[in-house]
Amino acid sequence: MLLYLHIPYCDSKCHYCSFNSYVDRFDTRPAYMEALRCQLETELERFGAVTESIETVFIGGGTPSTVAPELYTPLFETFAPYLALEAEITSEANPNSATPLWLEGMHSLGVNRISFGVQSFDADKLRSLGRAHNPAQALRAVENAARTGFSQISLDLIYNCRGDDRTLLTRDIEQALALPITHLSAYELTLEAGTPFAEDPSVRLDDDSQARFVAKRIVEGGFGQYEISNFGTPCRHNLGYWRLENYMGVGAGAVGFLEDRRFYPPRSIDTYLADPLACSIESLSPAERKTERLFLGLRSRLGIAEELLTPSELERAALLTREGKLRQEADRFYNPDFFLADEIALYLLD
Numbered sequence: 001m002l003l004y005l006h007i008p009y010c011d012s013k014c015h016y017c018s019f020n021s022y023v024d025r026f027d028t029r030p031a032y033m034e035a036l037r038c039q040l041e042t043e044l045e046r047f048g049a050v051t052e053s054i055e056t057v058f059i060g061g062g063t064p065s066t067v068a069p070e071l072y073t074p075l076f077e078t079f080a081p082y083l084a085l086e087a088e089i090t091s092e093a094n095p096n097s098a099t100p101l102w103l104e105g106m107h108s109l110g111v112n113r114i115s116f117g118v119q120s121f122d123a124d125k126l127r128s129l130g131r132a133h134n135p136a137q138a139l140r141a142v143e144n145a146a147r148t149g150f151s152q153i154s155l156d157l158i159y160n161c162r163g164d165d166r167t168l169l170t171r172d173i174e175q176a177l178a179l180p181i182t183h184l185s186a187y188e189l190t191l192e193a194g195t196p197f198a199e200d201p202s203v204r205l206d207d208d209s210q211a212r213f214v215a216k217r218i219v220e221g222g223f224g225q226y227e228i229s230n231f232g233t234p235c236r237h238n239l240g241y242w243r244l245e246n247y248m249g250v251g252a253g254a255v256g257f258l259e260d261r262r263f264y265p266p267r268s269i270d271t272y273l274a275d276p277l278a279c280s281i282e283s284l285s286p287a288e289r290k291t292e293r294l295f296l297g298l299r300s301r302l303g304i305a306e307e308l309l310t311p312s313e314l315e316r317a318a319l320l321t322r323e324g325k326l327r328q329e330a331d332r333f334y335n336p337d338f339f340l341a342d343e344i345a346l347y348l349l350d
């Protein structure tokens with residue numbers, strides 16, 4: 001079982017971002033962290049944490065490094081008794097707010113994996129994305145994390161932004177790989193409704209070759225690709241999502257998943273604070289779960305189980321295997337080219 005905790009605060013709003021985060025509600029932090037603890041207690045019960053331990057925790061946002069480690073302490077005390085041995089505990093962080101003090105505080109609480117939202121090491125690109133940090137802060141933050149003792153460090157890069165060319169992307173990738181990191185995510189810029197970027201579509205390049213170029217350079221740099229956008233030592237939490245394991249989703253705008261239901265706490269901080277236990281529930285049909293398994297399995301190295309497929313889908317999978325577009329090992333099919341995942345999934349499905 002997995003646990004996701006959502007921190008809905010950011011220092012500033014990046015121009016492309018539609019995540020649930022606020023730049024003007026820092027006053028609510030103590031009450032919010034207490035509300036998280038309250039919801040967490042209910043979720044531990046709902047998900048049967050007494051009988052199934054928590055394998056991974058992911059603190060995401062928003063920007064978790066906008067909240068002081070002391071405010072996290074009650075949450076850690078609440079879930080600690082249910083943690084598996086060797087649990088992976090990740091926190092996202094931004095380079096400008098992940099100070100050495102913050103990193104030390106989170107490390108002492110038990111966080112053992114840090115994921116930095118870096119996006120680029122190019123000052124102009126960072127400015128045009130509306131990021132709150134500069135390249136020097138990004139370098140320092142990663143080095144500070146390594147010095148603090150985090151053995152697992154990840155960072156995110158973004159591509160297909162106006163101004164991106166192979167020279168800039170190569171520089172970003174080489175700089176990232178020169179740092180003491182174990183994992184790298186590379187995402188394509190998407191235009192999300194309601195963001196400043198959505199009003200000016202020219203900020204996004206429509207260059208299909210960039211994704212393959214970026215992936216190739218990262219792989220050449222020694223980080224294996226285990227999902228379309230992810231490279232290096234796999235994030236166990238993400239692998240759990242893609243395997244459709246149960247996950248508690250705690251916080252405003254988080255999402256939980258238990259067998260065949262999704263749980264949605266309120267998105268607004270105020271509504272959440274008023275009742276952290278309120279949530280809407282969505283039931284997933286077996287067909288919906290199968291489709292998810294198929295897409296997620298083909299986009300990652302997890303692959304798909306033969307038993308998931310109907311006889312006619314199996315025939316098509318066998319045809320793709322003969323053509324070299326899928327690889328069969330024992331009772332699973334694996335996709336050697338994650339960038340073709342959606343096409344393959346749509347072709348396979350009845």
Ligand code: SF4
Nearest residue numbers: 010013014017061062
């Ligand atoms: S720091 Fe992350 S969550 Fe916050 S606005 Fe920027 S992209 Fe969105």
